Amino acid sequence: MKFKHTSVLLHETINELKPKNDGLYVDATFGGGGHAKYLLSKLDRGTLIGFDQDQYAIDSAKLNFANLLASKTGPQLKLVHDNFSHLNVNLVKLGYQDGIDGIYYDLGVSSPQFDQAERGFSYRFDARLDMRMDQRQSLDAYQLVNETSQKDLANILYKYGNEKFSRQIAHKIIESRQKKPIETTFELVEIIKEAIPAYVRRSGGHPAKKTFQALRVAVNHELEVLNESLKEAIDLLKPGGRISVITFQSDEDRIVKSIFKKYSEVEVPRGMPMIPDTLKARMRLVNRKPIVASDEELKNNNRSHSAKLRVAEKL
Template sequence: MASSHVPVLTERVLGLLAPALVDHPAVVVDATLGLGGHAEALLAAHPELTLVGLDRDPEALRASGERLAPYADRVRLAHTVYDQMPAVLAELGLTGVDGVLFDLGVSSLQLDEARRGFAYAQDAPLDMRMDASTGPTAADVVNGYPAGQLARVLRDYGEERFAGRIAAAIVRERERTPFTSTARLAELVRGSIPAAARRTGGHPAKRTFQALRIEVNRELDALRDALPAAIDALRLGGRIVVLSYQSLEDRLVKQALAGRARDTTPPGLPVPLPGHGPQLRLLTRGAETASEVELAANPRSASVRLRAAERIRLTEGAA
């Protein structure tokens, strides 16, 4: 499966990272290794490159490890969440890197394996853990959260207009029988949303499943911590590329990159202060989307938003 996986926007990712990787023994962190498609392309394009691959999913690490076996002497894999990047780099003795790649959201492995419980279109155990060896499941959230907390999760992480109605329906139904399957939850969500609202916007359960997945895996909390750490790890001239697939992720990425691309001199001073200039140069105008050619070759690129930046100033004590 890993060898047949087609990663999103591969050529664009390679092109954006290339200026930081050519003509020297560079280091790239693939913070969301998944099935290793981007990593394989980077290693093939840059013979001196060392790639540090992070993933919380043990199954993904096994699959990508097999895919990247021809480059094993230049690959370092770690079973961890991307907000632990500083600890991984410290353990490897790396004080700085030349590139960081995030390909956020659910991996193809997780979506295509029905038993993982990520897909509302297939009946499966209500799990949704990216690392199935640890932590609460989606069933724990659905069956254990009070109605108000459950509504907050659906509203904040799924941008679900009918969060309160869905949460109330879940609480009523779980008192009869706890939720254990994706199909039962998806059907309840469908029935909780007014018929007029079900006619547009895709599957009615899409937003609820997104919200539960984010809550179970602490995705936004981890990303909020990981982005500044990744920027801090970049050497001068290093580049960061982030692919996100929903507005909450993209908003965090936009804020993190734009915040470091501004001069932080206090307003009202006649000249910029030394050490307060931008740390990053933005490499994209807003968020880039997939071309028609990319969409035809890889339908999963439909919702992708790509942002990238280059490190142009180091803070004191940085690599």
């Protein structure tokens, strides 16, 4: 079982964590394990806890990292099949309640999730509408498309996909599902094409791209769980510990930037002679501007074009 996925900003993400030989680290989005492999090469006897809500990613990791998982010496790897919004409860279960030295996130959908037609993530393959990263959850894209009101559908497409024809697409979806349920990705693609003016379809990218992105984000509650997880991660960091986050969408980056800013700044009431400890900043921004891919990486990995890396350190 191969999980083929080229890691973006590989060295920058891990090197900015300043890994310690015996540190405790968390990979919040294990995926194909590219970042994990590089981090583990930096540890002599430290531990990495890898989280992924996708069973396929966990099963692949068990095969690809079998020797390391079975080893009793050297760096240790432990895998957790869960969403990264449940960091603390899982770390406690594993016996780690004294904080972590670093954590990193590589957000977005992994290449295998797009490439596996049956997962229903891609408008390039015909499959049942699904888009669940965690196959254990009940809500999928089929339910969202066939059971959500026109107003809420339009809001989802606009909010999570920045789709300017969100109302027209939502109207066409409602119109179509009144005749029969919308079951497959290709059925939805045709509906989207009908809703978008012809002159728009002739230019730009695939007409279904923004709608599919919006539905995926909504199905997996991506922005909500990111917001929760980042706050929990900051609480878990030891003083001097660092957090690295790679985003691929403006909404994701806005959340990361906002939380990092909130935790790294202090609003001091006017006239206060000294700043009490309770008002001191909890984080320090390691990079004011996001780190982006080098020219060489941009040539070799198309996915890196929209990637932004932000790093912060616990004080």
